[in-house]
Amino acid sequence: MKNTLLRGLILGFAVAVSGSVNAGLIGIWGKKFDVWNTLLTNAGHTAVAVDISSTPLELSVLEQIWLIRANGNKNLVDYVFNGGTLITEWNASTWAVTENAMLDATIRKYAYRKKDTTVTFTPEGQALGLGGSLGASYSNNGATEYFEEFKNIGANVDVIATFNNGRVAGISGAYGSGNVISLGWDWQDVNARDSKAQLFVNDVAGLSSKSNQPPKTFAIANAQVTSPSVITTNQVPEPSIISLFALGLLGVASRRIKSRFDSKQNGFEFIQ
Secondary structure (H helix, E strand, O other), rough: HHHHHHHHHHHHHHHHHHHOOOHHHEEEOOHHHHHHHHHHHHHHOEEEEEEOOOEEEEEOOEEEEEEEOOOOOOHHHHHHHOOEEEEEEHHHHHHHHHHHOOOOOOOEEEEEEEOOOOOEHHHHHHHOOOOOOOOOOOOOOHOOOOOEEEEEEOOOOEEEEEOOOOEEEEEEEEEEOOEEEEEEHHHHOOOOOOOOHHHHHHOOOOOOOOOOOOOOOOOOOOEEEOOOOEEEOOOOOOOHHHHHHHHHHHHHHHHHHHHHHHHHHHOOOOOO
C-alpha cells in the first residue's frame, strides 16, 4: 500500500507540474529505460518506468506507453482500450498484434536482417507525424537491422512504414478508444543513443496528439477534433491523480501535527 501511494504521488506530482495528462508523460515498459529517459527529456517529455506491477490508475495518466522487448499484461490491454496509446518495438509487436489481437494483422517473425536497412514512412505514417524530424525515410546502422514483417493486414489497419521494396514494417490502428502503433524494427538497438535516435524519439513521442490529419482508422487519445485540420488536446488534469496527490499531502501534514502533539505531551505536565 505504501509503495502504491508513493508511486501515485510521484505520478500525481508529474501531472500537476506538467499541467495536464497530454503534456508528454510517457511510460517505458521494458528495455533500456536510461536511454529513453535521456532522449525523452531532451525532447521535452517526462519518462516513467512501468511494468507488470503498475496499477491501472498509474497507467491511466500516461499519454503513451512504449513496450520494448517485453510482454504486457491485462492492465496494459485495458489502458489502450480505455484511451491510451501503445507503441511497440520490434518483437514486442507480437504480444500486441498476435497474442492479444489488438490490430488485425499477422506477423512473420525475424523476417529480415541487414544493418542500415532503410525504413520508409508511408503517407499515412507521415500524417501521424512519423518522419517529421527524420524525413520520409531513414536508416540507422544496428537500429534498423532486425525486422518483423506485418502481413494479412485488415481494412481498418493503416500501413505506416515499409522496408526492402515495400514490405510492411509498421502498422497502426484503433483498439477500443485507444491506439496501437506497432513498429516492427529494432529501433532500441545499437546506435540508439545517436542523433538519429533523438530525431526518432522527437517524432514518436508526439504521435498520439500532434497529427494534423490523422488516418480515419486512428483514434486520437485525449483529443478533440475541432476541424478537419485542427486538433485541440484536453488540458484538464486527471482528477483521480490530483486527488491522490492531495491526499498524500494531507497524510504528510497529519503526521507532522501528530509528531508535534506527541512532543508536547512528552515535554510538559498536563493539569487535570
